[in-house]
Structure formats: C-alpha cells, structure tokens
Amino acid sequence: MSLAGSYNTLATGYNAIGVNPANLAFEKKTFISILGTNTSISNNLFNQYRLDDISGIYLDSTKKEQIIGYLNDGPMIIKTLNESPLGINFSKKNIAVTSKVKTFSSFELSKDFLDIFLNGNSQVGDDFIYSLSMKNNLTIIWETSFSKAFSLDPLGFGFTIKYLRGLLHYQVEPTKEPFFQTTFEGISSKNTYIMNKNFGGEGIALDLGLSTKRLDSGWKFGFSMINLRGVLKWNKFSPKMLNLSDEEINQSYLINLTVKDINAQNLNNLPTNEIFIINSFNVYEVQTLPESININHEDSTFFCSDMNCSSYYIESDEYNLDSLDLRDKSKVTTNYPTSINFGFSKILESNRMILFDMITGMDLTWGNSQNWRLSLGYILNLNKNPFRFGLSYGGYDYKSIGLGYGVKSLNEKINLDFGISYMDSYKFSKSGGLELGFNIYYKK
Numbered sequence: 001m002s003l004a005g006s007y008n009t010l011a012t013g014y015n016a017i018g019v020n021p022a023n024l025a026f027e028k029k030t031f032i033s034i035l036g037t038n039t040s041i042s043n044n045l046f047n048q049y050r051l052d053d054i055s056g057i058y059l060d061s062t063k064k065e066q067i068i069g070y071l072n073d074g075p076m077i078i079k080t081l082n083e084s085p086l087g088i089n090f091s092k093k094n095i096a097v098t099s100k101v102k103t104f105s106s107f108e109l110s111k112d113f114l115d116i117f118l119n120g121n122s123q124v125g126d127d128f129i130y131s132l133s134m135k136n137n138l139t140i141i142w143e144t145s146f147s148k149a150f151s152l153d154p155l156g157f158g159f160t161i162k163y164l165r166g167l168l169h170y171q172v173e174p175t176k177e178p179f180f181q182t183t184f185e186g187i188s189s190k191n192t193y194i195m196n197k198n199f200g201g202e203g204i205a206l207d208l209g210l211s212t213k214r215l216d217s218g219w220k221f222g223f224s225m226i227n228l229r230g231v232l233k234w235n236k237f238s239p240k241m242l243n244l245s246d247e248e249i250n251q252s253y254l255i256n257l258t259v260k261d262i263n264a265q266n267l268n269n270l271p272t273n274e275i276f277i278i279n280s281f282n283v284y285e286v287q288t289l290p291e292s293i294n295i296n297h298e299d300s301t302f303f304c305s306d307m308n309c310s311s312y313y314i315e316s317d318e319y320n321l322d323s324l325d326l327r328d329k330s331k332v333t334t335n336y337p338t339s340i341n342f343g344f345s346k347i348l349e350s351n352r353m354i355l356f357d358m359i360t361g362m363d364l365t366w367g368n369s370q371n372w373r374l375s376l377g378y379i380l381n382l383n384k385n386p387f388r389f390g391l392s393y394g395g396y397d398y399k400s401i402g403l404g405y406g407v408k409s410l411n412e413k414i415n416l417d418f419g420i421s422y423m424d425s426y427k428f429s430k431s432g433g434l435e436l437g438f439n440i441y442y443k444k
Helices: 021-026 048-054 061-069 111-119 238-242 246-250 264-269
Strands: 030-043 076-085 090-092 095-109 134-152 155-174 179-183 186-198 201-212 219-233 251-262 276-288 312-315 333-335 339-348 352-361 373-380 387-394 399-409 414-423 433-443
Touching: 021 095, 021 134, 021 155, 021 201, 021 219, 030 414, 048 061, 061 111, 076 111, 095 111, 134 201, 155 219, 246 251, 251 264
Parallel strands: none
Antiparallel strands: 030 076, 030 090, 030 433, 076 095, 090 095, 095 134, 134 155, 155 186, 155 201, 179 186, 186 251, 201 219, 219 333, 219 339, 251 276, 276 312, 339 352, 352 373, 373 387, 387 399, 399 414, 414 433
C-alpha cells in the first residue's frame, strides 16, 4: 500500500506469495507472521471535496444535476476488500506457506435512486421510467498457498499453488429491470429481487514468477502471473459440511415489491393488498416451467430471471424438487482475479531505493481492471526504519498515493510495517477510497 503497488521486486519471505514467488529463490532468512490485516473501502459518488462543496448550501437544479453527473450515468457503487491471515504464515529460505481469508463485497444502486432522492418524482409520462436496480455481492474465500523457488543464478524461478475454499458467495440482484413510473393514469412499479447463496466453493490457482538476483549495480527485475486458472466451483460440499438438504441448497429467496396502478379510482375501490404487493418466499430456479404453469396466463405465479426469460423462478413450496428442470447450482462458478505484473527496482546511494511496476488484470472480477496500472515507489532509510512513498496511475483505482513506515526492533528480528493509501485522486480531499494495512512479523 505504501508503495502504491510497486512491490514486485521487493516482496520477500512469505510476502512474495501473491506478488512474485521467484523472489524466494535468493532468500536466506526465515519469516514468521505474527499479526496483520489489509482493508480497503471505496465509492464513486462522494469525497471530502464534494461534501464540502454542498455543505450548508441551497441545492438548486443546477447543483442537483452536478451531483447526479458525478456518476457518469453509471450506478452508485461501494466496494470493500479485506485480507487477514488465518493460521501460520511462514517462509524458510526458498519455501513459503500462507493461509488467509479474503472478503470481497460490493453494493450498487442505480443513479435514479439519487435522482428521486434529490428531485422527487419529477418525471411524468409514458416515456419516463425510473430504474430501481439494486445489486449486492459478498464473497468470502479461504486461500491456502504453497510456494517454492529455484535459483539459476542470476535468474530465479518460482511458483505458488493455491487451494481456494469458498466459504460464502451471496448475491442480491433484480430478476428483471425494476422500474417506477408515473403517468397521467396512475403510478406503477414492479421490483423483484432474488437472493442467491452458495456455499462450499473449491478451486485451484497458480502463480508463476521470474526475477533476477540483485545485481552489484543495485538493479533487480521481476515478472509474475498471478492466479492463473483461478476458478471457484460452488456448492461442492455444502450438504456434508453444513448439513443442508437438497431443497435448501437449491432454494433462493425472492422479494416482490409491486405497486399496481395507484390512482383515485383504485384507492377508493380496491383493497390495499391488491394495490401494494409486498411479499417474499423461497423459490427454485428452473430452465423450463412446470406443465401446470401457463406462461400466457396473467395470474400464473412465476418470475423471469432476466429480460429474456432465460430461466424462471417458481415458489418452492408448490412443487416437488424431483419433478423440476432445475438450474444446476453445482455449476455455479466465479473467477479469481488474475493479473500480469512487470517490475524493476534499484538501490541508490545513501540507503535509498526506487521501484517501478506495471500491472494489468486479465478479467474484471472483484474490482480487477484490464487497464494498465503504472506505479512508482521510493524508500528512504532502507535498512533500518524505512519510510516509503508511492504513487500510481491507471488501473482499478485510477490514481493513488501511498505512505508507510517500518519499524525494526530486537536486533531487527521483530518488524512492523504500516501503510496507508488513498485512491481515485492525488489530492486527499478528492479521494474516493482508502486502504489501510499493517503487518507484524518475525525475521531471522
């Protein structure tokens, strides 16, 4: 964090896992983790500068449009990521073992939520529809890794094999595009959201790395590919581990929030529960509807999974599981963020170091970006209590600045590293996210 990601040629010991395992090829010391965690949170709507800009003022139409324009026609997004060690994390010379839990989450609301909040229900007519799309994702993964490196002096090669145990994959998504509409005939809205939960994911990922030994001139070069072939397949061991039945595994939860034509006539003549429909129930997702459901009948109870009705949701209490053409939940998969990284660094005079990295994602999983990210790092007082500084441009966080400090005590055997980074801007007041991390470890 403190080097804004320019870490490919600096990561040592067990910290090389997930960065460049080839760095272990020239390691002669033992590293043992004591305590540490990394956390980040970001959003794309508010920062300190924007909040100060609207604090205490009257929001006229121009200012409201400016606030909505911050989203660039996209949704409001809040993302969090946490990574914490679990169990023993250590390395001895060219071998390392780590175990950590990673939590990824994101929450999205369409920009029309913000429009209604600021302007109220201001759009009337058959051609005006508010989108009320909402999405929430949470994934918790236990990653266990083994790394080994080989020295072909002056070149090092290393690999990491990761076993991925998926603990939870939770999603809330609309079944079709939710909407809210006001016409001269009345107000109508249809919002159905599906909550899916998956347990017991399993997968394998592979890291590969190359690096050079630190040359006499102070230069070091590195290249790595992280999380190759990283895919988790869910619901692989849920019944045994969690004692869940097949019915519970295949069930999803549907929330139905519907308003049927609110107008003066209906309000005076219809019961409230026929105008405002608010209910929720367990459902099965099926590829084809049971014969008892008439797809053309207005009163048939089923819900399309998307705009094209590629699958359907039906009430689970009404049907026998064995008689349905179920969507196979054992085939639910999620990718693990994969990336390619190039880096080099040079030790300068007066105990300083400069570092440079280039990284790009190979997918769009969990905030990963396929745009190149360039980062530059600088370290003062390299061998004692180092002060670290870094900045980056491009990639998943657009712009970032990092700061950090390291403390070494007890004959340099106990080490503490602290880092902080803010993203989306080089000015803290315009930053849309923050990362914090610390690591305490033993080195001998």
